[in-house]
Amino acid sequence: MSKNIVVAIDGYSSCGKSTLAKALAKKLHYIYVDSGAMYRAVALYFLRNNIDTKNSEQIEEALKNIHLNFHSRDYETHITLNDEEVSEEIRQMPVSEKVSEVSALKAVRREMVKQQQRMGKSKSIVMDGRDIGTAVFPNADLKIFMTADPAVRAKRRYDEIHPKNPDVTLAEIYENIAHRDYQDTTRAESPLVRAHDAIILDNTDLTPEQQLKFALDRVEGLHR
Numbered sequence: 723m724s725k726n727i728v729v730a731i732d733g734y735s736s737c738g739k740s741t742l743a744k745a746l747a748k749k750l751h752y753i754y755v756d757s758g759a760m761y762r763a764v765a766l767y768f769l770r771n772n773i774d775t776k777n778s779e780q781i782e783e784a785l786k787n788i789h790l791n792f793h794s795r796d797y798e799t800h801i802t803l804n805d806e807e808v809s810e811e812i813r814q815m816p817v818s819e820k821v822s823e824v825s826a827l828k829a830v831r832r833e834m835v836k837q838q839q840r841m842g843k844s845k846s847i848v849m850d851g852r853d854i855g856t857a858v859f860p861n862a863d864l865k866i867f868m869t870a871d872p873a874v875r876a877k878r879r880y881d882e883i884h885p886k887n888p889d890v891t892l893a894e895i896y897e898n899i900a901h902r903d904y905q906d907t908t909r910a911e912s913p914l915v916r917a918h919d920a921i922i923l924d925n926t927d928l929t930p931e932q933q934l935k936f937a938l939d940r941v942e943g944l945h946r
Contacts, residue, residue, distance in 0.1 A: 725789050726848040727752070728861075730854035732914070733868030735902045736875040738925055738933070739850035742868070744799065745934045747848040750941065753792075754799050755841050757851030757858070760790055760834050762812035762823040763803045768824055769816060775823055785833045813883065815890060818898055822905035823851070831911050852906055855917035857911065864940055865920035875899055 731743050731840075740756055747754035768775065773784045791802045800809045811817070826831055831853075838858050840929070841847060848931045849858070855865035876896040884890060906914040916922065923941060 724842070726842075726862045727941070727944065729848040729864045729937075730859050730862035730917075730920075731848065731850040731866045731868060731885050731937075732852055732855050732916070732920065733850075733866075733923075734870070734875065734899075735762040735906070735916070736828065736879040736899055737868040737870045738878065738930070739868050741930055742866075742923075742925075742933050742937060743848045743850040744775075745930065746843075746937050746941070747802065749850070749934070749938060750846070752846040752848050753777070753841070755792065755838060755847050755849040756799060756801065756851055757838055757854060759801045759809070759812060760819075760837070761830070762817050762821050763790055763808055764788055764803055764809060764830055765824040766812050767803060769820055775827060778829065780853050783828050783829060785829060788833075800908070801838075813886075815883075815887060815894075816882050822902045822909075826905060826909040826911055828911045829849075850866075852914045853912040854914060855920050856915060857912040860917070863944055866923050866937060866940070867916040867918050867920040868923050870924060871926045872896070872899060872903070 729746065731739050733739050740758065744754050767784060767788050771784060773780050775781065789804050793802065799814070800807055802808065818897055835858050838849065842849070842859060855862055873896070876892060876899050879899065880892045880895045922937055923933060
């Protein structure tokens with residue numbers, strides 16, 4: 723199959739979307755585009771520059787000054803914000819608490835979708851997020867919608883960030899995830915919904931290897 727393939731992975735926060743997307747892209751030699759990291763980088767810029775999310779002029783002006791890029795190093799995808807490596811900083815709690823609010827803004831989503839679609843035109847990609855299969859690539863070749871038990875998601879997220887942020891509690895993480903679920907599914911602009919043609923992947927009881935096999939089998943199905 724010579725045409726570029728687009729794999730869209732959507733789902734709730736802390737479901738392991740990026741873990742699956744990275745592993746799938748690496749196995750298939752596709753480009754991995756982390757849309758969540760893009761919104762986190764915008765949230766970081768807004769935090770650093772005290773951008774008022776209710777001030778549309780400030781938002782529009784800020785978006786003109788935000789330049790995001792992905793680059794690969796040691797088989798890992800890193801994101802830069804205006805040429806500054808921010809892959810670690812965007813995973814901290816202040817950004818986690820801000821990102822749903824920022825990503826709900828129409829102007830922000832419009833700009834990010836534009837950048838994402840540009841990336842998808844030139845290469846085969848795997849992209850994960852909240853609205854990839856519905857808003858960004860409604861004609862994606864394969865759509866996967868991920869879900870998992872909220873308690874399992876909170877524990878996974880806690881295990882990921884606790885070593886770098888020992889003050890954080892499991893209860894805080896659980897609350898953050900519940901809050902983000904509510905914001906993501908109820909926002910007016912591109913809410914989190916499963917595309918009608920997306921395959922559900924509930925990975926509550928799956929290992930990373932099992933979910934990778936699930937996705938690879940579906941990609942292989944495209945070639946038959």
